[in-house]
Amino acid sequence: MASVIIRFGLLANILSVFQVTHALTLNVSTTGGNASSPILYGLLFEDVYHSGDGGLYAELVQNRAFQGTTINLDSNNHVEGPFQNLDYWHSSGPEVTLTLDNQQPSLSDALPYHMRVDVASGSGSDNNNTGFWNEGFWGMNITTATRYAANFYLRGDYEGDIVCAFWSNTTNSMLGNTTFTGISQTDSDGWKLYQQTFTPFASGPDEKNTFHLTFDGTAVAGSNLRFNMISVFQQTWKNGNNGLRMDLAEAMNDIGGKYLRMPGGNNLEGQSSPYRWKWNETIGSIIDRPGFPGTWGYYNTNGLGLLEMMQWCIDMGLETILGVWGGYYLDHEVVAEADLQPYIDDVLNELEFLLGPENSTYGSLRASLGYPDPFTIKYVEIGNEDFFDSSNSYINYRFSMFSDAIKAAYPDMIIISSIWSGYFTDPVLPNGTVQDLHDYFSASDMVSKFNGYDNADRNYPVLVGEYAAIYDDEHTNPNQLDNPTLQSATSEAVYILGLERNSDLVVGFSHGALIKSLHDEPDNVAMMKHSPTEIVLSMSYYVAKLFATNYGSQTVPVTADTGYGPLYWSVMKNESETYFVKIVNYDGVDSTPVMVNIPGKSNEAKLITLTAPDMYSSNLPGNTTSIWTETTNKKLRGGKIVGARNDW
Template sequence: MNKITVTTNKKASMSDFYGIFFEDINHAADGGLYGEMIRNRAFEFSPMDNPSYQALTAWKRIEEGGASVSSFVSNKSPFSKRNPNYLILEINKTGTRAGIKNLGYNSGIAVEENESYNFSCYAKSDKPCEITVSIDNAYGEVITEKSLNITSNEWTEYSFTLTSPVDDFSAVLAVTSKQECKFCLDFVSLFPVKTYKNRKNGMRNDIAEMLADLKPKFMRFPGGCLIHDGTLNSDDRNSMYRWKNTIGAVTDRPSRRNNWRYNQSLGLGYFEYFQFCEDIGAKPLPVLPAGYNPHMEQAVPLDEMQEWIDDALDLIEFANGTADTKWGKIRCDMGHAEPFNLEYLAIGNEEVGQGFWDRYDLFHKAIKEKYPQIKIINSAGPFPQGGEFERGWNNAKKNGSDLVDEHYYTSPEWMLANCHRYDNMPSDGPKVFLGEYASWGNTYYNALIEAAYMTGLENNAHAIGLVCYAPLLCNVDYINWQPDMIWFDNHRVYGSANYYVQKMFMNCTGNNLLDVKHDGFDKPITLGSNKISGNIEIEADRCSAEFYDIKITDITTDNVKTYDNLSFNNGGKAVIDSIDSNHYKVEFTAKRTAGDKGFRLFFGKSDDKNLIQWFIGGWQNQDTEVNAQVNGRGSCLDHNIFSVMTGQEYKLCLEVNGRNITTYINGKTANTAIDKQPVMEELYYTASSDDNNIYIKAVNVRDTEITSEICVEGVNGINANVTELSGNSLDDINDFDNPKKVSPKTSALTAVSNTFEYTFPPKSVTIFTIQK
């Protein structure tokens, strides 16, 4: 029998180890965490946000029983100059019912029996006008209503509370009048009275509670690619995410294009973010753009960077400054006299290109000079290794960055192969901030393998400072990206299998990593082949291209085969051959004749879901990348910057030796990668402690149960709670019909001595919370 001994030796601090990452993707803010129930409340939707949008998106005229209504959007006499659009509604003929209604998100506006909702709007009319505001069901029947009189030709705010006598999840908000009249509306709003912590302009309670239940130590915000994927002018609708646009009155926050192709009201801005962090006990971790956009390849000149550096310094002052400072006073005037105690600040997100790090240097110097206590986070790009990854780490070491933000989305098999990724990383120098990671999927299998990988993260707390899964939230009817931790619609929310693993780990992590000794474990099982064999294919990727001088050399046998030239118009792919060898080369010359991307070479291909591919001019024609797919789930093995030029010849070479991969472009090394084989250890485990408890985590990814003897030093007997996730099929998922199909169960465990035996079920995640 194997034995695990948890010692009292503290190895590393874990005080802020696990947190959450909020990005406004998948309608995570508007139509999600942000409590506003009206979609397009200020009539500011635009085709720039999404080609299908226009200023009256989500609004529909009510013309019943012969009624006639005119509705159009104007900006001639706005309430807010920063959101100039407003609705002009004219009731030409009243008929049975005349007006306009808002359709809300998903199936409509969701109201609950005996719950109340705060309505507000700004309105004006040249002549007195009585209107009725109601919540209607899908058939146009009134659920609840109140009337108001518009008596001024100046913009005036009106507000009251509506209470619903029934549950209805497909309702609309209607504004009608029984008289022929003409009036203007803007900022039409409906909020639940019961927002999280009853905050004004607050968060949707059920989603917020799901986040609070995780007990995160920090919250990263607001992105993600949306922070830097925009123009350099803060007044542009499609600008980078500029925090100063997100504070103050919500009516003065300029509606903007979200880079995930929808509208962003900024109602959930930096003040609400800081307030929410305080409400859930998480430290804020904001991310700011560096005046550099790798998506559009735009950059602020280095001698014009002061505005952007001031943004960073002013944000710190807004969060932490006293009332006698400019930005501290603004925070106080917004209703929060005490500081938000900001400790962390990240510059950039998934950055590639020297232009970013030239600008990061300026931020780092200025912030450390004025606020030396702030922990600054650098960027290591969007992939787990490669040239830009190394450049980010080298820059962090040069500047003395406190942490470096790593991101990767991978197959579960990559995680099994890389559980010891950080074992040999030094404890001095910048620490890892794993700011975005996940395996591709929301199944029990994904969650199980992520749990195994997380034990490796915890065991390397000497080198890793902060960790958060991504993305966090997804509205089921507005999906930009998946997998996601939490799924919701307009009235329901559930946690994925991954959510419950994250919750288990986050709720049961101490302040210090403990040393764990082990004895008697079986050798790990290595899965798969020690060579990369299969089909070889060439593709013209979103371009027209010619391929010639194609040959494959089996270096093991010295066999050389040549192949006919290939030519493709507007894309195309061809199988070249298949090879079963431990060591081989694929060589060819490629030339793009038209198009905007480059080439792909597939190798080790057994089917369309299991292969390795080399992108030459990938993504936005900016990459040379080696990517391995297992069951359709990709993992980047190596990445560097490279662009293909039309009309230029490229001599391309791939060499595979065992599972080592090297690519060459015009004789120069482009990528160096190892496609590691997945490894299944007998048991994955880690331990930590705080003042009250010792936490032991164990993950069994094998098909058989494993019995272990567990010894906990420093305690007299065992009094513990056991939280366990087990008994599910690997492809099980949670959904609205079965929201807790994959979720843990808790039981008690006691023992007279400090040693006990435990049998870990097959495919299980187990956490012991042992009282000291």
């Protein structure tokens, strides 16, 4: 089983790349075909299984502002508070007590709680043992290769130094520290921000590292200090402010995607009222972001907010597909038609914030936050997976009310529906409305969808906002995969070929699981999984990268002397007449050649193959078994056979 891309320059004659049951000849036309979507290959992001907080968002401290961590639901799946707590914080020394407190003045309206650190009377002056420490998100990545920025807000009567340090739990030794000197303040001074950047003098041997903050115990004995927004950022990708974890961002950029669908997903909708993703609570200073109880079992800081995601799009050259809340919560609560207008107004305010001139109400707010020029957004999706709304409110009024208001303000905006047009009877989707479909299948079902869009209504373009092969075919379904295998990833490759062949209809597609934490969700497929010190790039990641980095601007007709299976194929070309012949071998055997003919072209090509030892091979922490080979400027002559190993 393997995925293969044959990339032809100004061209090629005859090439054999596979082991299959029957000989196959592909005759590639040099004329005809359809223009392909320029954003065909994309990315989906929502904060799911610590893909944002504790993942792509480069903050190392967990529960940095005591907003809370675990989310509880009642018997009706409604979110239960309160949320604030001191999870992941620990005192240093027997004479130190940590207490969650809301004594005024608060740091901000968004962050009413803080941590009070009491030191018993008669406490000693051991700076290394008077204070507190944080576990991080299952540890921290501490290395001498990057800088770190430590920040905290302090309120209290204190004169002296405060030391921030990283420690290894494995070696019980300090890895690096920075000292805040000359601190002098009283309670009447209120909250003060302290921030410094430093580089550790030693790297942690593993991820079992913690962050400690210590002070002069004798100066505080019998009293207390109050702390809030205790933050440590590892150096970010492109040195972005409040930005992205470097290794995850780099791996994501390497995929070669052309759009970012954000901010999700189920996390956009929210579990229950009033807890949903609210754009205006994700902008500005991080002390003004209250966060909200996310839909995946933990509290979201919204540190990775709307502007951070827009900067992400800029830095990676991605088109933005903006999801807006459509009046529906995951517990099936729906906003009534008579009550919907304020939420429509909120979407229009968000769009003005992103697209409005600098002198508009919300455009000026954007400018005050460092973005005087409007962004460019062509696509807005209303809601997410609204086919779960059994009341049919999306069909009856929600979609049209949001869509009409957006189009009135932005006539050229491309509107995306979160349900397929086949659900609509009266009213119908306006022609040209993009419909977002989510395809989660077993490996064999994924392959069966190869021609699923061949006869789709061309009046309704398709965004496959989420796809993934999540079940194997060896066991009785449902048997969800822990990680993508060669079998499941190759089935996704077959599916993608079908989307490429219909890329005049398909606007774009993105894998349904971009990033997940190895600690939070180890038993669930994802393109990338991470720990504090490691990322695992799955078979699905390499398939997506292989396809996204080898694409053309139009489809190319192909005729063959046999039908599809076990080989599947598609051909694209770009403006410079480079042809991309993509072939997937799904469950193939034997060793009979495949011939590719492109009339009138030269005998030179680049061959790329992706394979693995067997159908159940899977990339795991510390063990990458996928095999990606590239052969540049392959000289071909009529009848020459180039073999590609196939193991099943």
